[in-house]
Amino acid sequence: MSRTQPPGGPVSQLEATEAALCAIIPADQIETQYDMEQGPGGAWSIEPASEIELVELLRWANAKHAVVYTRRARRGDAAACGLRPRLYLRSRRMKRIVDIDIVSGTVTVQTGISMAELQRELEERGFSMGFPARPWRQEPLGAVLSAALDSHWGPRYGAMEEQVVALGVVLPDGTVAHSRAAPRKAVGPDFDRLFLGSRGRFGIVFQATLRLFAHTARSASTHGAPSLAAALSAARRVFELGADLRAVEILTAAPDRTWGRKRLGLSETLPVLLLVEPQGSPAGDAAELVEICINRTLTPLTAPAGWNVHEGLLPPPRAWTSPVVPASWRELVRLAEALGSDVPAGLWIVRMSRHGGHLSLADGVDGPAADTVRAFIEARQAELAVGRDLSKSLEADLKRRLDPKGILNPVSR
Amino acid sequence: MEAIVGAGAMSTALPDRIAYSADFWPKTQIWKQLGDIERFPPDCVVWPNSVAQVQAIVSFCNEAAVPIVPYGGGSGVCGGTIPIHGGVVLDMKRIRAMRSVDLESNTFEAEAGINGQHLEDHLNASGLTLGHFPSSIMCSTLGGWLATRSSGQFSSRYGKIEDMVQSLEVVMPDGSVMDTRHRTPGAPDWTQLFVGSEGTLGVITSAILKAHPMPEERRLRGWRFRQLKDALRAMRAVMQAGLRPMVLRLYDPFDSMIALSGQKPGPVSAASGGRAPSPLRGLWDGAVKGSTERISRLMAPLEKAVKRRALITALSAPPVVNRMTAHLPVSCLMIIGFEGQAAMTQSDMAAAARILVDHGGTDSGARPGEAWLAKRYSVGFKQTKMFELGAFVDTMEVATTWDRLNTLYEAVRAALTPHAFVMAHFSHAYREGCSIYFTFGAYRVDPKRAEQHYERCWEMATDAALSAGATLSHHHGVGLSKRSGMTREHGAMLKVGHALKHTLDPHNIMNPGKLLPDEDEATMQTLGPDASRQRAGL
Numbered sequence: 001m002s003r004t005q006p007p008g009g010p011v012s013q014l015e016a017t018e019a020a021l022c023a024i025i026p027a028d029q030i031e032t033q034y035d036m037e038q039g040p041g042g043a044w045s046i047e048p049a050s051e052i053e054l055v056e057l058l059r060w061a062n063a064k065h066a067v068v069y070t071r072r073a074r075r076g077d078a079a080a081c082g083l084r085p086r087l088y089l090r091s092r093r094m095k096r097i098v099d100i101d102i103v104s105g106t107v108t109v110q111t112g113i114s115m116a117e118l119q120r121e122l123e124e125r126g127f128s129m130g131f132p133a134r135p136w137r138q139e140p141l142g143a144v145l146s147a148a149l150d151s152h153w154g155p156r157y158g159a160m161e162e163q164v165v166a167l168g169v170v171l172p173d174g175t176v177a178h179s180r181a182a183p184r185k186a187v188g189p190d191f192d193r194l195f196l197g198s199r200g201r202f203g204i205v206f207q208a209t210l211r212l213f214a215h216t217a218r219s220a221s222t223h224g225a226p227s228l229a230a231a232l233s234a235a236r237r238v239f240e241l242g243a244d245l246r247a248v249e250i251l252t253a254a255p256d257r258t259w260g261r262k263r264l265g266l267s268e269t270l271p272v273l274l275l276v277e278p279q280g281s282p283a284g285d286a287a288e289l290v291e292i293c294i295n296r297t298l299t300p301l302t303a304p305a306g307w308n309v310h311e312g313l314l315p316p317p318r319a320w321t322s323p324v325v326p327a328s329w330r331e332l333v334r335l336a337e338a339l340g341s342d343v344p345a346g347l348w349i350v351r352m353s354r355h356g357g358h359l360s361l362a363d364g365v366d367g368p369a370a371d372t373v374r375a376f377i378e379a380r381q382a383e384l385a386v387g388r389d390l391s392k393s394l395e396a397d398l399k400r401r402l403d404p405k406g407i408l409n410p411v412s413r
Numbered sequence: 414m415e416a417i418v419g420a421g422a423m424s425t426a427l428p429d430r431i432a433y434s435a436d437f438w439p440k441t442q443i444w445k446q447l448g449d450i451e452r453f454p455p456d457c458v459v460w461p462n463s464v465a466q467v468q469a470i471v472s473f474c475n476e477a478a479v480p481i482v483p484y485g486g487g488s489g490v491c492g493g494t495i496p497i498h499g500g501v502v503l504d505m506k507r508i509r510a511m512r513s514v515d516l517e518s519n520t521f522e523a524e525a526g527i528n529g530q531h532l533e534d535h536l537n538a539s540g541l542t543l544g545h546f547p548s549s550i551m552c553s554t555l556g557g558w559l560a561t562r563s564s565g566q567f568s569s570r571y572g573k574i575e576d577m578v579q580s581l582e583v584v585m586p587d588g589s590v591m592d593t594r595h596r597t598p599g600a601p602d603w604t605q606l607f608v609g610s611e612g613t614l615g616v617i618t619s620a621i622l623k624a625h626p627m628p629e630e631r632r633l634r635g636w637r638f639r640q641l642k643d644a645l646r647a648m649r650a651v652m653q654a655g656l657r658p659m660v661l662r663l664y665d666p667f668d669s670m671i672a673l674s675g676q677k678p679g680p681v682s683a684a685s686g687g688r689a690p691s692p693l694r695g696l697w698d699g700a701v702k703g704s705t706e707r708i709s710r711l712m713a714p715l716e717k718a719v720k721r722r723a724l725i726t727a728l729s730a731p732p733v734v735n736r737m738t739a740h741l742p743v744s745c746l747m748i749i750g751f752e753g754q755a756a757m758t759q760s761d762m763a764a765a766a767r768i769l770v771d772h773g774g775t776d777s778g779a780r781p782g783e784a785w786l787a788k789r790y791s792v793g794f795k796q797t798k799m800f801e802l803g804a805f806v807d808t809m810e811v812a813t814t815w816d817r818l819n820t821l822y823e824a825v826r827a828a829l830t831p832h833a834f835v836m837a838h839f840s841h842a843y844r845e846g847c848s849i850y851f852t853f854g855a856y857r858v859d860p861k862r863a864e865q866h867y868e869r870c871w872e873m874a875t876d877a878a879l880s881a882g883a884t885l886s887h888h889h890g891v892g893l894s895k896r897s898g899m900t901r902e903h904g905a906m907l908k909v910g911h912a913l914k915h916t917l918d919p920h921n922i923m924n925p926g927k928l929l930p931d932e933d934e935a936t937m938q939t940l941g942p943d944a945s946r947q948r949a950g951l
Contacts (some may be wrong), residue, residue, distance in 0.1 A: 101814065101816050103649070103814075103815050103816040104814035104815040104816045104845045104846055105653055105815075105844055105845055106814065106845055161602065161605070165814075165845060169906075171905070171908060171909075175905045175908060176905060177903075177904065177905035177906040177908065177909070178904065178905075178906065179903075179906055180882070180883075180884050180902055180903075181813075181814055181845075181882075182812045182813055182814065182846060182883065182884035182887075183812055183813075183814065183841075183843035183844070183845045183846035183847065183848075184562075184564070184568075184573050184575075184812060184841070184843065184848075184887055184888075185562070185812065185884040185886065185887065186561060186562035186563070186564070186573075186609060186884075186886040186887055186888045186889060186890050186891070187609075187884055187885055187886050187890075187891055187895070187898075187899045187902055187903070188609050188610065188611070188891055188899060188903070188910060188928050189605065189606045189607065189608065189609045189610050189614075189910070189913065190575070190605045190606070190608070190609065191606075191903070191906050191909040191910065193601060193602040193605040193606060194601045194602075194606065194909055196602070197598075197599065197600075197601075197602065198599060198600065198601050199599045201599075202601070202909075211844065211845060214653075240626060240754065241753070241754050241756075241757050242628075242753030242754050242757050242758075243757060244655050244656075244657050289756060289757060289760070328515065328517075328518035328520065329515075329517045329518035329519070330515055330517040330518045331518075333517055353623075354518075354519050354623075354625070355518050355519055355520050355579070355623050356518055384594075384595050385595065386592075386595060387591070387592045387595045388595050388597055390585075390589060390591050391591070391593075391595060391596075391597060391600055391603060392597065392600070394591075394603075394916060394917065395600055395601060397916045398601070398912060398913065398916045401912040401915055401916050402908070402909070402912045
């Protein structure tokens with residue numbers, strides 16, 4: 001590691017910090033952070049290569065009131081942290097597959113592995129994850145687990161939490177905590193849920209045990225519907241079959257060219273697409289029954305070349321930043337009634353179950369149908385905002401309790 | 414308290430306090446056999462009838478630093494509702510409304526005190542089912558299920574209660590109400606942090622849960638396997654093929670014998686008082702074939718005495734009996750069942766049959782499954798008879814992943830063999846693993862040593878299960894019985910538990926002494942039965 005005098009802090013203090021870091025982590029795993037303003041406390045990007053290095057680093061940060069981020073540097077970090085040193089953790093050296101348990105169907109892996117790499121490793125052994133790897137191709141698993149996956153790119157096979165069997169976590173004080181891998185437990189609250197989706201504020205997830213699915217047992221079918229109501233009605237019948245479904249999604253063509261009508265096989269008369277992925281053979285004859293059930297009212301589509309249905313998700317439309325809201329089936333039916341035969345482009349209902357789904361609309365879509373959907377989303381957001389203050393206050397108290405010095409991702413929200 | 418709930422909805426009478434001083438934890442049965450019936454009575458019992466009353470009670474207790482123990486049906490088997498620090502028992506059974514049923518979304522909102530069977534009846538009337546059928550369904554409540562992470566017998570298809578719940582309404586220790594349906598992006602999942610908290614973080618007052626359409630058809634069959642290992646492999650193959658049977662149970666050889674003993678040909682006659690024929694009764698019936706009914710009646714006490722003696726002898730020599738039962742020439746019984754739409758049920762059962770045949774199973778027809786279904790709620794009530802004999806019996810439901818399951822079974826059996834008679838069945842199967850339900854019992858001539866012996870059994874079984882990598886509880890919860898085991902199972906993760914407790918309940922009024930180690934535990938043990946009386950203030 002080489003460094004020049006950064007603007008801001010006294011060199012001797014920064015050198016002392018660097019020397020302390022080098023005592024914990026090999027110098028070639030430490031890099032001075034110059035891409036943003038460095039601030040008086042200094043900023044380093046650090047790549048721990050083992051659990052021990054990670055633990056030592058957090059202990060040091062705790063002792064020195066340093067700030068540890070598990071994300072990239074942002075403008076404004078220096079001002080927020082003042083004299084405190086900032087450490088930006090990179091997890092890519094911690095990417096070992098610890099164990100693939102083919103008997104139980106689980107994989108235990110360090111969370112620095114990228115989603116694409118993990119998917120490749122598993123595919124070579126005939127398995128796949130419950131997560132679609134494509135949208136997060138370059139992201140490490142830890143980032144995916146720690147992020148709030150309330151977006152389009154949430155897992156298709158149930159909630160993200162359902163894919164996780166156990167976690168290994170380093171708490172802000174450097175304590176290593178592991179949860180026990182078991183199919184279900186009744187030994188108090190599920191403490192893993194504190195770390196999943198909470199953006200690394202309560203601990204760093206460095207290892208996870210995930211559920212595996214047989215890679216060969218996947219098949220999806222697509223169907224064209226004349227309206228949202230018709231698509232919902234067909235999806236409803238599929239759920240009533242009681243088949244074990246991995247994914248049911250409803251979408252319309254995107255407003256940009258990422259997936260146009262032709263690419264999806266849709267038309268003026270069939271503007272809504274219903275995608276169903278049943279658990280594959282030999283789970284009864286689910287796939288066949290699903291096909292029969294849907295084809296009574298909808299038109300089967302042939303997935304066009306280039307669209308990898310098995311991978312699951314389409315490339316994201318440009319600038320899709322709209323919120324995703326959960327909606328019950330009743331609310332979806334009301335929306336479908338309000339829309340009638342008109343549907344907006346860029347509508348997507350994902351993670352559907354017999355109880356409802358998650359809905360969003362792409363940016364830049366105009367027209368009365370889009371306005372109806374947008375009003376629906378806003379109403380749902382307003383409903384969900386009720387009572388958030390208590391939750392936030394408790395969350396802040398809990399953060400203070402587990403991380404009294406506020407070293408871990410303090411301003412990440 | 415009277416000002417909050419009215420004079421008729423609270424009691425400080427000794428009979429009420431004694432009634433609420435214990436649940437179905439077998440250790441309390443041992444206490445009762447020794448004549449100790451009021452070890453931990455609460456100072457008072459209240460029966461609120463609204464969330465507002467719960468808020469007022471909790472606020473009052475928070476200010477006065479009085480412990481509160483939320484109480485549902487009292488059917489727990491781990492001592493979770495025993496008021497070891499005295500204080501107020503908050504019986505939730507009057508807060509039992511079905512607030513709403515959303516038929517389109519297949520969800521409903523119900524209050525925590527609703528009885529399990531009543532809840533299911535409500536849903537059935539709307540064409541829905543929760544799919545949650547614990548053996549305690551008739552004497553447990555929704556709130557109790559949520560507080561302990563309960564499981565029903567159909568969990569392989571419908572999941573456990575934590576899989577069914579969407580959100581909770583919780584009265585917090587300061588009296589405020591939290592609705593967990595509003596999860597902010599980046600916030601913890603409060604629903605899953607309250608589920609399983611056993612009343613230590615707040616009082617669950619209502620919940621929104623998922624329901625399912627009533628099944629069109631239900632099919633059950635029994636299968637026999639020569640080897641337990643083959644049967645376990647078959648179970649795993651069924652679950653990992655993506656099939657979702659409503660029930661998939663496998664009995665070890667002795668448990669198979671017990672299970673099959675209730676399925677002898679011929680229906681249970683009304684004249685037998687609805688009792689199923691036991692093996693002993695079968696032998697006896699054969700010996701006195703042709704005798705008059707009068708002789709049978711005369712011989713009944715003798716039969717009872719023989720049974721009693723045989724049971725006591727067996728329980729007094731567990732190593733011998735366990736070795737004998739381990740070599741019984743009995744095949745293992747598996748019960749498998751599917752429900753749902755007729756076409757899917759038929760197709761799934763056929764797919765399962767192919768897998769089971771491939772693994773060496775032999776189809777035993779529908780009768781074993783139907784017999785199990787008919788008697789599935791009656792098991793627990795037989796335990797009282799064992800305690801009346803001066804013996805004890807308990808159950809331990811551990812769970813682990815498939816790769817460790819056989820090791821876990823052998824380890825716990827080996828640990829208990831010198832101390833208690835033990836049998837087991839495997840149930841609650843999932844894609845990644847399964848639960849093992851051990852039943853163990855023993856007899857001590859000196860009743861005063863029974864409690865010590867009981868604790869020894871638990872200690873050995875807990876050690877074995879934890880060493881084999883299992884979780885100590887699949888669905889009974891922690892309460893008092895597994896508190897030290899929970900500490901060992903979670904290890905450093907328990908820091909999160911402590912942080913939650915201190916954040917949400919800084920005055921430690923919510924069911925103190927449960928889940929987490931008690932700070933003044935030593936004091937409590939010294940005080941023993943007088944602990945609650947020494948806590949003045951009500």
